[in-house]
Amino acid sequence: xxxxxxxxxIAVGLDGVRKRFGRFAALDxxxxxxxxxxxxxxxxxxxxxxxTLLRILAGLxxxxxxxxxxxxxxxxxxHAAQRGVGFxxxxxxxxxxxxxxxxxxxxxDVKRRRDRPxxxxxxxxxxxxxxxxxxxxxxxxxxxxxxxxxxQRVALARALAVEPQILLLDEPFGxxxxxxxxxxxxxxxxxxxxxxxxxxxxxxxxxxxxDLADRIAILNRGCIEQLGRPLDVLDRPASAFxxxxxxxANRIAGQVRQGRFHVAGADLAAxxxxxxxxxxxxxxxxxxxxxxxEAGLEARLERVIPRGPALWLDCVAPDGQxxxxxxxxxxxxxxxxxxxxxxxxLTGGHVFPEN
Amino acid sequence: MSTAxxxxxxxxPAWVKAAVIGVAVLFVAAMLVAPLATVFTQxxxxxxxxxxxxLHDPDALAAIRLTLTxxxxxxxxxxxxxxxxxxxxxxxxxxxxxxxxxxxxxxxSVSPVVAGLSYVLVFGLQGWLGPWLEARGIKxxxxxxxxxxxxxxxxxxxxARELIPLMQAQGTDEEEAAVSLGASGLTTFFxxxxxNIRWGLLYGVLLCNARAMxxxxxxxxxxxxxxxxxxxxxxxxxxxxxxxxxxxxxxVAALLCLLAVVTLGLKxxxxxxxxxxxxxxx
Numbered sequence: 001x002x003x004x005x006x007x008x009x010i011a012v013g014l015d016g017v018r019k020r021f022g023r024f025a026a027l028d029x030x031x032x033x034x035x036x037x038x039x040x041x042x043x044x045x046x047x048x049x050x051x052t053l054l055r056i057l058a059g060l061x062x063x064x065x066x067x068x069x070x071x072x073x074x075x076x077x078x079h080a081a082q083r084g085v086g087f088x089x090x091x092x093x094x095x096x097x098x099x100x101x102x103x104x105x106x107x108x109d110v111k112r113r114r115d116r117p118x119x120x121x122x123x124x125x126x127x128x129x130x131x132x133x134x135x136x137x138x139x140x141x142x143x144x145x146x147x148x149x150x151x152q153r154v155a156l157a158r159a160l161a162v163e164p165q166i167l168l169l170d171e172p173f174g175x176x177x178x179x180x181x182x183x184x185x186x187x188x189x190x191x192x193x194x195x196x197x198x199x200x201x202x203x204x205x206x207x208x209x210x211d212l213a214d215r216i217a218i219l220n221r222g223c224i225e226q227l228g229r230p231l232d233v234l235d236r237p238a239s240a241f242x243x244x245x246x247x248x249a250n251r252i253a254g255q256v257r258q259g260r261f262h263v264a265g266a267d268l269a270a271x272x273x274x275x276x277x278x279x280x281x282x283x284x285x286x287x288x289x290x291x292x293x294e295a296g297l298e299a300r301l302e303r304v305i306p307r308g309p310a311l312w313l314d315c316v317a318p319d320g321q322x323x324x325x326x327x328x329x330x331x332x333x334x335x336x337x338x339x340x341x342x343x344x345x346l347t348g349g350h351v352f353p354e355n
Numbered sequence: 356m357s358t359a360x361x362x363x364x365x366x367x368p369a370w371v372k373a374a375v376i377g378v379a380v381l382f383v384a385a386m387l388v389a390p391l392a393t394v395f396t397q398x399x400x401x402x403x404x405x406x407x408x409x410l411h412d413p414d415a416l417a418a419i420r421l422t423l424t425x426x427x428x429x430x431x432x433x434x435x436x437x438x439x440x441x442x443x444x445x446x447x448x449x450x451x452x453x454x455x456x457x458x459x460x461x462x463x464s465v466s467p468v469v470a471g472l473s474y475v476l477v478f479g480l481q482g483w484l485g486p487w488l489e490a491r492g493i494k495x496x497x498x499x500x501x502x503x504x505x506x507x508x509x510x511x512x513x514x515a516r517e518l519i520p521l522m523q524a525q526g527t528d529e530e531e532a533a534v535s536l537g538a539s540g541l542t543t544f545f546x547x548x549x550x551n552i553r554w555g556l557l558y559g560v561l562l563c564n565a566r567a568m569x570x571x572x573x574x575x576x577x578x579x580x581x582x583x584x585x586x587x588x589x590x591x592x593x594x595x596x597x598x599x600x601x602x603x604x605x606x607v608a609a610l611l612c613l614l615a616v617v618t619l620g621l622k623x624x625x626x627x628x629x630x631x632x633x634x635x636x637x
Binding site (some may be wrong): 058059060079080081082085086087089091093094095096097106107110111158159161162 | 528529531532533534535536537538539542546547550551
């Protein structure tokens, strides 16, 4: 059923898109190819330009230079109303004076008479969408009578009602509490798979991006630092920024000599990195506690924190640097007592020259 | 908390509460209610008949008609300009925006007499546009257009001031959502913006109307006090009072008061009617 709700998925392209606000370069030359039917995350810290990029895709903002393409069509300066996008706002932006059903039907109600479906057709569509987002029977409520998660679903249904060519979501889960966030995430994936729409969402939460997206574009200071599948981004970070931003990596300063990274007591392969000062990004699971005498970073174990299936070790190196390591619960017995010293071997990590 | 056990630290002793409430009530009674009551007792001093007769005087009827005409013109004009100004200020960024906000408040800070005088200087016979207007037989000062202009000036801030904070609080998200769903600018305004601000707009219109009917200073300067022609109700009250026609003066004054009371009553009713599901401006 859901597939009848939308047209075939389209590809979206951005070529050299730039946008300044006053002196601030929000986007500084962005090239991006989004595959038809793909679920893409725009991930980055605040001020990285990700929301600006989304608004330019939607036609709510326009680039200073560059081009936006939907399939082969140039839509760079097409107005939002003509572009055929479904946009879900961070704060939902539901029409507060309209019922849920009227909200969802809005995009159909404002169509020109000859394009407008009949009242009966509109009602069928609204019911189908209420079903899709699992809000059956709530069509008569007002937005103020709904929970945050329910409002989010209404916003999604409203955006889908106009048969958009692409679906855009701005921090879709930002305003929700953790439990609702998790279930809605799964929901969005289900709806995306059901509709097959090309979908782009903005987030600053790397877990959300890794969890949900087919591919992730990581933005920093108005540029795309890396575009790749979640595992690529985690395992092959393209830059020091990406390595530091995803995977909760520890940042360790050291020296590279002849292709190996050296830091007090431990070392790590650093293929292709020139000799000199360097930074290693080591994820918590890339540490392994080892016995005294083996190669490893010397540190003091401050606290052991159970977190899901893993134990997190809060450690402090002699120079004061905090190191976070993760071990499986099965290894709990082998750990030294909190407050005593521990040795952490490096089993992996990514090294970038320091600049 | 109403019960003694649940009293919070912020609660004052009973005598303080009583004193504060007493002062407030006394002040309102002495400064607002008593003078209003006097207006009505003076109007009815020689019976209801005399009072009604005073209102039937042709000059009084002309004044009432002029006041209603002025309000009927000034309020829609200010509603239109107030909507435009608050739309521009709340939903768009542009150079000179803070200057515009300051200018909107100007009528609040300028003495109405000064406003009236400035209109005389612009449109009067000796004014900038005077000769040009006279050559074409257009009369603004000492005529109805001048009175409407002066009233528009004095009542300009009411609607804009009411709408700007409301529209700013609501932001542009809903409008952007409407546009992204394919709505045109006009559709967006009538289906999304207008319903969200209708209560604030009504409230501003009522306040604006009350002031438009009651304005004295600016109108006094531009009117020329021609009885039966350019006298509005407040001006007529003054003329009758200066002629020691107390019943006449207070009868017209009482009618003005009634109009104001009806306005305030409507306002209170509006506040009750405001739906819980809709926007809450106040």
